[in-house]
Amino acid sequence: GAGVSQSPRYKVAKRGQDVALRCDPISGHVSLFWYQQALGQGPEFLTYFQNEAQLDKSGLPSDRFFAERPEGSVSTLKIQRTQQEDSAVYLCASSSPPGLAGHTQYFGPGTRLTVL
Amino acid sequence: QKEVEQDPGPLSVPEGAIVSLNCTYSNSAFQYFMWYRQYSRKGPELLMYTYSSGNKEDGRFTAQVDKSSKYISLFIRDSQPSDSATYLCAMSGVNSGGYQKVTFGTGTKLQVIP
Numbered sequence: 284g285a286g287v288s289q290s291p292r293y294k295v296a297k298r299g300q301d302v303a304l305r306c307d308p309i310s311g312h313v314s315l316f317w318y319q320q321a322l323g324q325g326p327e328f329l330t331y332f333q334n335e336a337q338l339d340k341s342g343l344p345s346d347r348f349f350a351e352r353p354e355g356s357v358s359t360l361k362i363q364r365t366q367q368e369d370s371a372v373y374l375c376a377s378s379s380p381p382g383l384a385g386h387t388q389y390f391g392p393g394t395r396l397t398v399l
Numbered sequence: 400q401k402e403v404e405q406d407p408g409p410l411s412v413p414e415g416a417i418v419s420l421n422c423t424y425s426n427s428a429f430q431y432f433m434w435y436r437q438y439s440r441k442g443p444e445l446l447m448y449t450y451s452s453g454n455k456e457d458g459r460f461t462a463q464v465d466k467s468s469k470y471i472s473l474f475i476r477d478s479q480p481s482d483s484a485t486y487l488c489a490m491s492g493v494n495s496g497g498y499q500k501v502t503f504g505t506g507t508k509l510q511v512i513p
Contacts, residue, residue: 287442314498323407325487325503326443338496374442386431386450388501390442 285309287377287391295397296365304360304394308377315358316388317350318374326374332358344369365398372396402426405488405504414513418475422488422504425469429490431499432464434473437485437506446486447473478511485509 288307296302308315314333318326319342328342334355343350347366352358362369372395376388405422412418420434431450435443449455452466461474471490475482485506491499 316501323505325403325405325489325505326501327503328500331498331500333498338498339500376442386433386445386448388445390444392440392442395440 287375287389289373289375289391289394291394292392293395293397295399297399298365298367300365300398301361301363302365302396304362304373304396306358306360306375306377306391308356308358308375309379309389310356312377312379312389313355314378314380314388315352316376316378317358317360318376319344320372320374320393322371329360329373362396365396367398370396370398400425402502403488403490403504406507407505409508409510411510411512412478414478414480414511416478416511418473418478418482418509418511420473420475420486420488420507420509422471423469424471424490424502426490426492426502427466427469428492429502430492431490432462432471433489433491433501434460434462435487435489435503437487439484443487478509480511480513483510 317329320326331339332352347363372393375391378388433448434446437443447462463472487506488504491501
């Protein structure tokens with residue numbers, strides 16, 4: 284497809300379950316960003332990949348959050364032992380120029396995670 | 400205090416009104432200033448961006464940046480019901496790692512009533 288796709292679109296997990304969220308960026312886009320958007324809030328930066336290298340993971344809330352992009356295209360955000368405070372929309376964005384984001388990034392539709 | 404402050408609204412206006420949306424920020428290193436529009440259950444989409452200070456116009460939309468006051472605005476003229484969405488301001492600068500990290504405001508929910 285032409286845009287960024289994410290799957291699943293909706294995920295309901297019981298507290299303590301592990302979840303994996305997938306992002307398919309626009310083909311050829313070097314930069315990939317993950318954001319967390321809580322209800323009524325703006326997106327908050329989680330982590331940044333340039334190709335397969337994770338250059339910044341300073342926004343990951345805890346060591347239960349883990350992201351990877353092994354071949355420099357598809358990325359997976361994994362959350363272990365989910366907690367209720369993890370409930371949010373997880374957005375993925377990709378950008379073509381390495382390092383540039385704000386005015387060049389394209390967002391996916393997000394995965395809405397609900398932890399019961 | 401957050402780096403970027405934005406009134407969450409909601410803001411309700413009649414069709415045809417001029418809408419003014421604003422954000423303030425504290426980080427003087429920000430260089431790119433953006434406005435995103437987000438419809439319900441969709442990802443944000445970039446509306447406009449400005450590099451450094453100044454004005455930029457695109458159709459019914461005008462973005463203004465005043466770096467001396469650390470204040471940015473988005474004006475929507477002749478607002479339409481289809482403009483009903485959440486508007487997010489966002490800002491970035493190149494950090495020590497050589498890439499941009501974008502900081503978003505909380506978003507202002509706008510409703511344009513026919």
